[in-house]
Amino acid sequence: MKKDNLAPSIAGPGKLASYNNAFELYEYIFETMPWWNPGSITREEAWALANYVLKLNGTRPEGLTLTTTNGYAIPVHRAVTLPGKEWPGVLVLTGVLVLAAVGMVLQARSKHTAGTAVLPKPNFIHHLHPPSIPLLQSRFRYTLGAGGISVFLCLVLLVTGILEMYFYIPSAEHAATSVEVIATLVPFGNLIRNLHYWSAQLLVIVMTIHLIRVVLTGAYAKPRRFNFLLGVILLVFILLLDFTGYILRWDEGIRWALVVGTNLLKTIPWIGEGVYQFVMGGPEAGPATLTRFYAWHIFGLTIGVAILVGWHAFRVRRDGGIAVPPPEKREDKTRITRFELLRREVLAMVITGIVLLLISVLIPAPIEQPLQETGLDTSDSRAPWFFLWVQQLLKYGDPFFWGVLIPLIVVLVLGLLPYVLPKAKAEELGRWFPRGNRLAQVLVVLIILAITVLTVLANLPIIQ
Amino acid sequence: MNKTTNRRDFLKLITNALFSLGGLLGLGGLFRFFSFQPDPGPPTEFDLGPKYEYPRGHQVIRLDIPAAIQHTDEGIIAISLVCTHLGCTVEGNEDGEGFTCPCHGSRYSKSGVVLEGPATKKLARYRIEEQEDNTLMLYTK
Numbered sequence: 001m002k003k004d005n006l007a008p009s010i011a012g013p014g015k016l017a018s019y020n021n022a023f024e025l026y027e028y029i030f031e032t033m034p035w036w037n038p039g040s041i042t043r044e045e046a047w048a049l050a051n052y053v054l055k056l057n058g059t060r061p062e063g064l065t066l067t068t069t070n071g072y073a074i075p076v077h078r079a080v081t082l083p084g085k086e087w088p089g090v091l092v093l094t095g096v097l098v099l100a101a102v103g104m105v106l107q108a109r110s111k112h113t114a115g116t117a118v119l120p121k122p123n124f125i126h127h128l129h130p131p132s133i134p135l136l137q138s139r140f141r142y143t144l145g146a147g148g149i150s151v152f153l154c155l156v157l158l159v160t161g162i163l164e165m166y167f168y169i170p171s172a173e174h175a176a177t178s179v180e181v182i183a184t185l186v187p188f189g190n191l192i193r194n195l196h197y198w199s200a201q202l203l204v205i206v207m208t209i210h211l212i213r214v215v216l217t218g219a220y221a222k223p224r225r226f227n228f229l230l231g232v233i234l235l236v237f238i239l240l241l242d243f244t245g246y247i248l249r250w251d252e253g254i255r256w257a258l259v260v261g262t263n264l265l266k267t268i269p270w271i272g273e274g275v276y277q278f279v280m281g282g283p284e285a286g287p288a289t290l291t292r293f294y295a296w297h298i299f300g301l302t303i304g305v306a307i308l309v310g311w312h313a314f315r316v317r318r319d320g321g322i323a324v325p326p327p328e329k330r331e332d333k334t335r336i337t338r339f340e341l342l343r344r345e346v347l348a349m350v351i352t353g354i355v356l357l358l359i360s361v362l363i364p365a366p367i368e369q370p371l372q373e374t375g376l377d378t379s380d381s382r383a384p385w386f387f388l389w390v391q392q393l394l395k396y397g398d399p400f401f402w403g404v405l406i407p408l409i410v411v412l413v414l415g416l417l418p419y420v421l422p423k424a425k426a427e428e429l430g431r432w433f434p435r436g437n438r439l440a441q442v443l444v445v446l447i448i449l450a451i452t453v454l455t456v457l458a459n460l461p462i463i464q
Numbered sequence: 465m466n467k468t469t470n471r472r473d474f475l476k477l478i479t480n481a482l483f484s485l486g487g488l489l490g491l492g493g494l495f496r497f498f499s500f501q502p503d504p505g506p507p508t509e510f511d512l513g514p515k516y517e518y519p520r521g522h523q524v525i526r527l528d529i530p531a532a533i534q535h536t537d538e539g540i541i542a543i544s545l546v547c548t549h550l551g552c553t554v555e556g557n558e559d560g561e562g563f564t565c566p567c568h569g570s571r572y573s574k575s576g577v578v579l580e581g582p583a584t585k586k587l588a589r590y591r592i593e594e595q596e597d598n599t600l601m602l603y604t605k
Contacts, residue, residue, distance in 0.1 A: 093489045192497065
């Protein structure tokens with residue numbers, strides 16, 4: 001380029017030094033160009049120009065359309081290569097797992113029934129199971145496998161969460177960008193993030209199904225009522241983990257959920273302000289909040305869940321296994337060995353894993369542009385889906401009553417069910433809808449129905 | 465009895481092989497995941513400014529590179545200040561002659577030759593090029 005050019009050159013080494021990423025370049029172009037009438041070009045034109053400048057510099061990644069979100073992850077000064085197509089590899093893995101699942105189903109035809117065959121030596125995982133259990137306890141149509149699948153989802157969350165930690169930066173400045181880097185640049189980063197996201201969503205649903213199953217089969221009654229209480233606490237912990245994880249995105253999508261969700265704490269009489277500051281780490285949401293939520297998410301709450309899951313599983317066994325009638329009242333007295341039990345568990349895990357992989361390849365987890373100092377008109381004002389019912393309740397009046405007290409009462413009612421309401425008889429156990437605890441069944445169905453209706457209402461456009 | 469056992473063993477073998485294959489695929493993906501480097505490497509080009517700022521016999525220490533720019537009989541040269549032992553940045557001696565490593569005590573002469581161990585290799589040289597406008601550029605690669 002000639003030295004007497006009017007405009008400074010925009011390509012070549014050392015140029016564009018004041019822009020860190022493609023988004024900053026785009027924003028500058030959008031606000032200042034053309035110089036005779038700044039701000040007169042459209043956003044699309046500004047992106048096209050930013051694309052062009054990056055191309056001149058040789059730093060535009062092949063095959064990427066720059067957007068407000070991924071623009072933050074694309075540096076201006078050095079070339080980045082996008083990971084190649086990953087879905088074929090993931091589909092091959094899924095295919096292998098499908099074949100393995102078929103293999104496991106076929107093995108069932110030659111299953112061991114307790115006491116009929118010479119058994120192989122148990123390995124460590126077998127040892128975590130009782131030597132044999134009644135067939136009734138592992139019938140899929142009775143248990144729905146919901147407890148086991150929940151444990152599997154927790155394991156997936158643990159592994160994918162640890163992997164995300166290798167690239168996630170828990171600072172207000174870099175959090176959203178680092179998530180975007182995981183989603184666009186890291187090989188298989190998008191898959192791992194999607195797996196983490198979808199496992200977390202699925203976990204809430206599967207745990208709720210587990211809760212409904214336990215109530216509709218009357219399985220929570222003494223001696224299992226303490227374990228039921230543990231389960232309800234576990235569900236609350238998982239909801240808190242989902243919420244803190246959602247906040248860790250620190251993008252425009254979380255702005256109002258964070259503000260509203262935590263301002264609710266302030267409405268608690270007397271202790272509200274104190275609780276708020278304990279949660280937020282300051283008088284309002286800021287960088288300290290992100291650090292706190294990060295610590296709660298990856299450590300505090302996670303270790304709580306680890307302990308609760310272990311305790312919950314231990315109590316299942318201590319309380320005599322999954323609820324079935326006492327031996328003399330059982331119609332089917334067949335027992336299965338731990339080898340068959342583990343085969344069933346692994347099969348359920350593999351099927352869940354296949355479903356998770358397919359969802360994660362098809363539907364990306366949400367991410368928006370980094371949280372700005374002042375709110376954008378584009379920011380989503382809705383709570384995460386599992387708290388939409390609370391958001392709907394808040395439209396009815398006093399925030400403390402509708403937003404804190406009512407959800408708290410719901411949790412209390414659920415937890416105290418087995419201590420207050422009539423229970424099913426011992427011979428009624430092991431099947432759906434026993435007569436003995438009808439009242440509790442109706443109550444829980446009504447609660448779940450109400451939450452579902454409220455969630456649907458919150459999704460409808462507001463009718464004035 | 466024998467037939468079912470064989471069938472079961474065969475199925476088990478196939479299933480385990482498939483799980484191992486799945487595990488290997490996962491490990492491959494994991495390897496690629498971990499091999500991603502989010503940070504750019506350090507810069508490899510440094511602008512040293514106009515040539516006249518380096519008179520004969522003069523030495524300038526640039527800690528950002530880090531290098532010592534010397535105008536000697538052979539012209540303007542750049543000596544890397546990265547100790548060849550284990551990578552600490554060596555310090556200029558108080559008399560202005562030679563360098564000493566603060567970590568393990570290696571000593572180098574002014575031109576970078578090892579005077580005392582544990583280092584065994586002399587300090588590296590960087591390439592310097594004069595631009596059209598009489599400024600100097602230093603290249604570490």
